[in-house]
Amino acid sequence: MADARPTAPAAPAAAPVPPTPPVPLSALLARDDLALRQLAGPTGPDVVIHWAHTSEMADPFPYLLGGELLLTAGVQFPDAPSPDTFFDSYVARVVAAGGAALGFGLAPVHDSVPDALVTACATHGLPLLEVPPGTTFSGVARAVWQLMAQARLAELRRVTEAQRSLAAAAAHSDPVSSVLRRLAQRLGGHAVLYGPDGTGIAAAGRAPAPAATEALHKLAAVVRPAAPPGQAPTGPAPTAPARPASATDTADGVHLSAYALGSGEGFVLGVAAQRREGGDHTIASVGAVLLSLLTGEHHSGAGAARSSALVRLLLGATPEEVVPLLDTGDGTSGGTSGGTGDGTGDGTSGGERIVVHARPDRQTPDAVAAAALGTALGTPLVDLDPDGEVVRLLVPAGREPAPVPGWTLGVSAPAGPGGWPAADTQAARALARARATRVPLVRHGARPGLSELVPEAAARAHAQALLAPLAAQPALTDTLRTWLSLHGSWDRTAVALGVHRNTVRQRVARAALLLGADLDDPDVRMELWFALRHS
Secondary structure (H helix, E strand, C coil): CCCCCCCCCCCCCCCCCCCCCCEEHHHHHCCCCCCCEEEECCCCCCCEECEEEECCCCCCHHHCCCCEEEEECCCCCCCCCCHHHHHHHHHHHHHHCCCCEEEEECCCCCCCCCHHHHHHHHHHCCCEEEECCCCCHHHHHHHHHHHHHHHHHHHHHHHHHHHHHHHHHHCCCCHHHHHHHHHHHHHCEEEEEECCCCCEEEEECCCCCHHHHHHHHHHHHHHCCCCCCCCCCCCCCCCCCCCCCEEEEEECCEEEEEEECCCCCCCEEEEEECCCCCCHHHHHHHHHHHHHHHHCCCCCHHHHHHHHHHHHHHCCCCHHHHHHHHHCCCCCCCCCCCCCCCCCCCCCCCCCEEEEEEEECCCCCCHHHHHHHHHHHCCCCEEECCCCCCEEEEEECCCCCCCCCCEEEEECCCECHHHHHHHHHHHHHHHHHHHHHCCCEEECCCCCCHHHHCCHHHHHHHHHHHCHHHCCCHHHHHHHHHHHHCCCCHHHHHHHHCCCHHHHHHHHHHHHHHHCCCCCCHHHHHHHHHHHHCC
């Protein structure tokens, strides 16, 4: 039998990875009921098995799938001659087949593990376990399956928790950065969003060494869609009509992954981690889907119509003339889709809109966060303030805005195109009041009051005359208006205006001096408030 020794083939470049969750060999050794003992081979958390298989074949190579703990009692092992050569060839064949570890059972064939087998396992780096007489192979296999079930349950729990965490992050006022941050935490590594031109536009987690960072950048180019017409490609020329949706690599000991986002805009998610664990691909894929939704542009007829509306406004058209274009595509047509042309077909009047001013509770908003807010409020008409602090939106009058987590909103009264500038002012004032009173949303009060009894022209003339001493100092006018709206609260006025409370005191005192008015008199306050509302 010893003369028919098989020859070990060259080991494959990479052993196949079974679809089952891995079980650390250390967990099996920790089972007191098995009393296993490791005699040779590597140790540590990276040494894992995927299942157990028993074989007494002198050459088990054809019967192994990879990742097994191979159990044998050495029935076919020779006593002599040349046992050393046999064991070396036997272990080499197990390693070539992808075997993860070897378990040798004592009794009834062998009273001890052959020294030549221990030496061969140490030489080829194959973990060798001694299975005592009181432990059956079926008991070892059952323990492996139990550990696998526990690992699978832990993996499912980890993926589920990660999905919930990422979904919550996507609802944040800064969704892209929040998703990347949660993704980096869940994967224990670094997550970066590459733009269509290949540059990193947002990242979270500790960045890997420069070599791995460069490799991740190149891996992102592998999955990035071909550059759109007029834009130079940033990665290597594609060799196939379609790029892969994802790709993996390893550089400098770091596991790298790249995912093309489904938005089709050329955005790519890159992930770098020191370890690649079960469920990581699923978690990263969930992150990629969320980022696709957050970065995607909707190329449709509605988008073209909105672009046309912008061009026409820039070329001198009035808001009334472009309202039909703005209404196309969001289901709130003012004179289309069965309407009568005056808005009566959908419950609105001639393209009425609500202006919303929004400010995030914490960080400065970016374009992606503004777009996500527009999605939450059901409108594509979003404008990010040049200062980057306030987002302005035009919402169809039939959709009353609701509070959005992470944002403070000021909402105007519904208005037609000609009234949008006034509605913009209403929303700004409502936002200031919301921030001052620390509530998530404030609506402009549109119910008629005593001021409606005075003709608008007369009210404006009276306001202009009364407030003339403040005309050259708009900061005093704004401060007085906010201070009166907040019932004379210095602190809340300071919060609303973003200035120090002492500045508020100085401005109000200066306004009182210029007006020659006693601001402690409620009648004076009422008259000034009336004037300020019509100024």
